[in-house]
Amino acid sequence: MSLTGLFLVIYLIEHAIGNSLLFLGDGGETFNEFSHYMAGNPIIRVIEIILFAGILFHVFDGFYLWFQNRGARPIKYDAHKHHDKVAWSSRNMIVSGSIVLIFLIVHLKTFFYPYRIVHSVPDLYQATVDAFSSTTYSAFYVFAMVLLGLHLHHGFASAFQTLGMRHPNYYGMIKMLGMILAVGLSGIFAAMPIYFQLAKYLG
Numbered sequence: 001m002s003l004t005g006l007f008l009v010i011y012l013i014e015h016a017i018g019n020s021l022l023f024l025g026d027g028g029e030t031f032n033e034f035s036h037y038m039a040g041n042p043i044i045r046v047i048e049i050i051l052f053a054g055i056l057f058h059v060f061d062g063f064y065l066w067f068q069n070r071g072a073r074p075i076k077y078d079a080h081k082h083h084d085k086v087a088w089s090s091r092n093m094i095v096s097g098s099i100v101l102i103f104l105i106v107h108l109k110t111f112f113y114p115y116r117i118v119h120s121v122p123d124l125y126q127a128t129v130d131a132f133s134s135t136t137y138s139a140f141y142v143f144a145m146v147l148l149g150l151h152l153h154h155g156f157a158s159a160f161q162t163l164g165m166r167h168p169n170y171y172g173m174i175k176m177l178g179m180i181l182a183v184g185l186s187g188i189f190a191a192m193p194i195y196f197q198l199a200k201y202l203g
Helices: 002-024 029-040 042-072 079-085 093-117 124-131 135-162 171-202
Strands: none
Touching: 002 029, 002 042, 002 135, 002 171, 029 093, 029 124, 042 093, 093 124, 093 135, 124 171, 135 171
């Protein structure tokens, strides 16, 4: 669970860097060139297979551990005390993860499937503009990115703790790095629909 989670963080960093090309204001030329390069690179194809396997394992393991934990605690203890001591992101990893999973399915159907599988979308930048012209889709995108940030905030530090790296000398730095990644990555992704929504209304 920890290893696949950290692997997915690496992918999110790469994905955020690539998507940042949308903000260059060159009509999507650089973004489309980057997208075509990634789509035609055989090494990227192999990494994508590993990535999808990692996502499936992370999702399966997440639900498995959630059911296992519920089974190990059939009688609920004092919820108020528990809630006071533990952050929302920690208590609701299954909630944030499930909504992010739903978002991922919608996202793949909107972009990956038509562009990489059936090749019905030759211009990925225009497809992005079209998708984010929908206020409903944009709002859901931003909402999902907020939950992604919460998921990353707890999950990043938790992964290192699970791997036995909770040392007082550097665990604080790990938590700070997790916060930076959570805010930075979710912020970059959430900025995309906001950017195109503003462009639509402001011209």
